Amino acid sequence: MADTTAAQRRPSGTEAPAAAPLTNVRAQRVRSVAGLGRRSVRAREGLFLVEGPQAVREALAWRPDVVREVFADPAGRERHADILQAAAQAGVPVRDTSADVLRVMCDTNTPQGLLAVCRPVDVALADVLTGDGGEGEGRPRLLVVLTNVRDPGNAGTVIRGADAAGADAVLVGTDSVDVYNPKVVRSAVGSHFHLPIVLGLDVPALLERLRAEGIRTLAADGSGDAGLFETDLTRPHAWVMGNEAWGLPSQLLEACDEAVAVPLYGHAESLNLAMAATVCLYASARAQH
């Protein structure tokens, strides 16, 4: 084990000696990484934080080209040798840190030993609509639109659910939480690197565009006329998910082709946004597979 670790600290083929571990929580380097917890700094630097082993592993496996640097504390180095090896193979620098430094860099108090700094992964809408944004499998059949979604945990969980259900992309309106917020990234556990995400969309214009492309727009809305399990989900469509508390504004509801309600069989007044999205997306996946 000690040998393996030593080998990883100075991978063969790397000429330069490994940089000294970061141990000073007040160092400029540490503070500048920690600053990426703030939206303004992310926008200025064009970088975001990816915390925890599973998300870092997915970043390196699927999009090593956007991973700029990985930070590992002693526990992370010991437990996740495979991930650090993947970083080395991808030519991504790994910097050792103390546990305190990693905690200061991360947005969470329990960073689980690993952190990556990545460049944005979002793509253009046109690439999604022509099927160039993902794996080149052609035109999209299942999309999710987020508008006025404000809670980072919800947004991240919807991205993860969209990934699990095999959606072709997540389309995010200008009015929603920043998908590079560390809490969104944590909740999505690597799904940012699995499926295309489009940002900064004007939602009314997007709905028109989707219709022009032959993609039905389905508003997920508790008061919708159509029941989820009675709706035809075999054709290409986009689920439009609104704000956690007040749903979709009437203007957007009317702009959608149909308003679809998840049935409530018991006495709960509603499902939370992420649950509703996941139930809708899985109904779609089931119909399309």
Next chain:
Amino acid sequence: MADTTAAQRRPSGTEAPAAAPLTNVRAQRVRSVAGLGRRSVRAREGLFLVEGPQAVREALAWRPDVVREVFADPAGRERHADILQAAAQAGVPVRDTSADVLRVMCDTNTPQGLLAVCRPVDVALADVLTGDGGEGEGRPRLLVVLTNVRDPGNAGTVIRGADAAGADAVLVGTDSVDVYNPKVVRSAVGSHFHLPIVLGLDVPALLERLRAEGIRTLAADGSGDAGLFETDLTRPHAWVMGNEAWGLPSQLLEACDEAVAVPLYGHAESLNLAMAATVCLYASARAQH
């Protein structure tokens, strides 16, 4: 508005003058309510906290018999006159507090103006199995078993999802988070008062008991042999949900009748526990309705 408020402060038919608002955050009364955030205090006092207007409304609507007291700060009193009226009608005392006092009493920093202190609502397993624990609709067809579920938000969201999907009860093993934890109650948003919850169950014995009752036990497990959408969900069954990180121990997996996987159509490694439970429960509800 001022008249209405005055009337509510001294509801007609109430002889005693209203108690003075609680304004001292260090008062013994305030600290004893705040103490209910701790499991040991809840167990000793036989009481738990219900925070926020929606959950308090559901408590008063469905189980006014267990609501011992409601606390309202000025914003809560102004915004939720209907809920305070429901409390008055149910004979539940309402005590005014300052915003600071309500914040100290609550587990959350954003209590949204209302807090109720309630007696436990859990029922006996026998009542659920004979159909006496809920609304007397007969023997259960859809149940959820939680074992080793540790995250309060996940547990509460599963309870809410079980309610929405019309499950007959939630059965909780001794090894799971306390369902009266304020975070569980917040995430369930009133569902504690909608469907029966059974606590303190020995899970291996429970699985045997369910089988004896003719209820199939389905382990929700990513490595399960059966696919969710290929499984017969029309007959009575119980979903068995394990720990967030490591799922179900092999001993319990083997004790279940079947291990069922939620299909992953994209590249996500898994769904989180609450999402997986909701997708499973909705597949069941769809099959049974």
